[in-house]
Amino acid sequence: MSTPNNTPIIRLKDVRKSFGTKDVLTGVDLDIQKSESVVVIGGSGSGKSVLIKSILGIVQADTGTIEVDGEDVTNLSPAERDMVNRKFGMLFQGGALFDSLPVWENVAFGLIQGRDMKRAAAKERAIETLGKVGLAPEVGALFPSELSGGMQKRVGLARAIAGEPEIVFFDEPTTGLDPIMADVINDLIVSCVKQQGITALSITHDMHSAKKIGDRITMLYEGKLIWVGDAKEVEQADNPYVDQFVHGRADGPIKMQLRR
Numbered sequence: 616m617s618t619p620n621n622t623p624i625i626r627l628k629d630v631r632k633s634f635g636t637k638d639v640l641t642g643v644d645l646d647i648q649k650s651e652s653v654v655v656i657g658g659s660g661s662g663k664s665v666l667i668k669s670i671l672g673i674v675q676a677d678t679g680t681i682e683v684d685g686e687d688v689t690n691l692s693p694a695e696r697d698m699v700n701r702k703f704g705m706l707f708q709g710g711a712l713f714d715s716l717p718v719w720e721n722v723a724f725g726l727i728q729g730r731d732m733k734r735a736a737a738k739e740r741a742i743e744t745l746g747k748v749g750l751a752p753e754v755g756a757l758f759p760s761e762l763s764g765g766m767q768k769r770v771g772l773a774r775a776i777a778g779e780p781e782i783v784f785f786d787e788p789t790t791g792l793d794p795i796m797a798d799v800i801n802d803l804i805v806s807c808v809k810q811q812g813i814t815a816l817s818i819t820h821d822m823h824s825a826k827k828i829g830d831r832i833t834m835l836y837e838g839k840l841i842w843v844g845d846a847k848e849v850e851q852a853d854n855p856y857v858d859q860f861v862h863g864r865a866d867g868p869i870k871m872q873l874r875r
Contacts, residue, residue, distance in 0.1 A: 622685045624649045624782065624814050625670065630679035631838075632665055639665045641838030643679070649781075652808055652815040654829035654846070656822070656860065658869070661835045663818035667784050670816075671703065672696045683782075701729070704780035704813075706771050708787040712759040718745070719755030722774045730778070744773045748803050765796035769803065776807055783808070785817035789824045801827040822861055825849070834860065836869070 623646035632640040639662040647653050655663050668674040670681055672691065681689050688699050712721045720727075722744055723737035732740070742752050748769040759767055768788070775783050788804060789797035801824050808815045808828075819825050825832055826846050833843040834857050842854045850861055859867030 623647055623682070624651075624684060625816065626680075626682040627666075627670070628680045628682075630666075630669060630676050630681060632662075632669060632674060632676050638838055640669070640676070643835075643838070643840055645833065645840060645843075647814060647816060649814055650808075650812045652805075652817070652828055652830045654817045654819060654825040654832045655835050655840075656820060656825050656832060657818075657835035658820065658860070662838055663835055664786065666835065667786065667816065667818060671700060671705075671784070697729075701778070702781045704775035704778060704783040706768075706775040706783065706785045706788055708790055712767060712770060712774075714759055716758075717755065718750075718757050718759065718762070718770050721759065721770060722755075722777050724774065725778050740777055741773070744777045745770070747776070747807065748773045764791055765799065768792065768796075768800050772800070772803060772807065776811065776813070779811070780813065782814045782816065785815060785819075785828070787819050787821075788817060788828075789819070789821050794823075797821070797824065798827075804828050822849075822863075 625647040627643050627645045630640055630643040643666060655666060657663050665674055669676045672688065676689060680687055683699055683702065691699065713724065719738050719741040722741035726732040726737040726740060727734060742755050745752065745755055750766065750769055762770065785804060789800055792800060805828055807813065815828070817828055826849065829846040831843060832846045832849045833840045836856050842852055842857045844852060849857065852858060852861070855868050859869050
């Protein structure tokens with residue numbers, strides 16, 4: 616099923632999620648168009664990861680609806696969810712590579728295990744995809760422990776796009792990287808998204824990364840998206856919460872929760 620031109624590829628309507636007495640998402644509304652790159656910013660613990668996990672079905676939203684390609688995916692059976700999730704790729708914050716598998720098999724893991732692709736064909740696809748993120752074929756034979764943090768992040772990106780997904784989620788894609796390598800990863804994300812027409816949803820607190828990889832930026836605060844706008848406009852946002860976060864000011868309406 617493909618979306619009509621005017622239908623968002625992802626649509627969230629009044630999505631809410633609580634864990635016990637803690638309200639994490641308190642009514643999220645968001646439309647993402649095909650081939651658009653949207654970045655969600657917000658502080659630690661603001662619910663950014665829960666938002667992505669809700670779309671993936673890892674976390675079940677309490678109320679509200681989530682649509683992918685115009686289809687309500689809020690309450691799917693496991694088999695139906697598996698089919699929807701084939702549209703998705705994911706770059707995890709910590710890389711989440713399997714230490715016991717060589718790089719090529721990490722990249723091809725979803726192809727072999729999830730799509731029953733023959734190992735020879737999967738390896739060929741993996742090596743080809745490694746090339747797209749600037750890694751030579753011989754890197755495929757190495758193990759994750761033999762790679763630098765930046766190379767591991769590239770492998771994670773290769774795995775995210777190896778299945779030629781329609782949508783890729785990027786979870787804090789530059790965390791733990793030095794500024795130069797972080798910018799390299801940002802450039803790779805931009806090029807992969809644009810060249811392959813991928814729709815991207817990223818979560819980050821790195822404003823340099825957000826402005827570089829996003830077409831639009833939205834801020835999650837106290838469970839709601841309190842501002843949505845063009846990435847180029849975020850530094851001049853007419854919102855005191857966004858202004859404080861973007862410029863990293865201690866003084867403002869956002870108060871750090873300190874233990875006493």
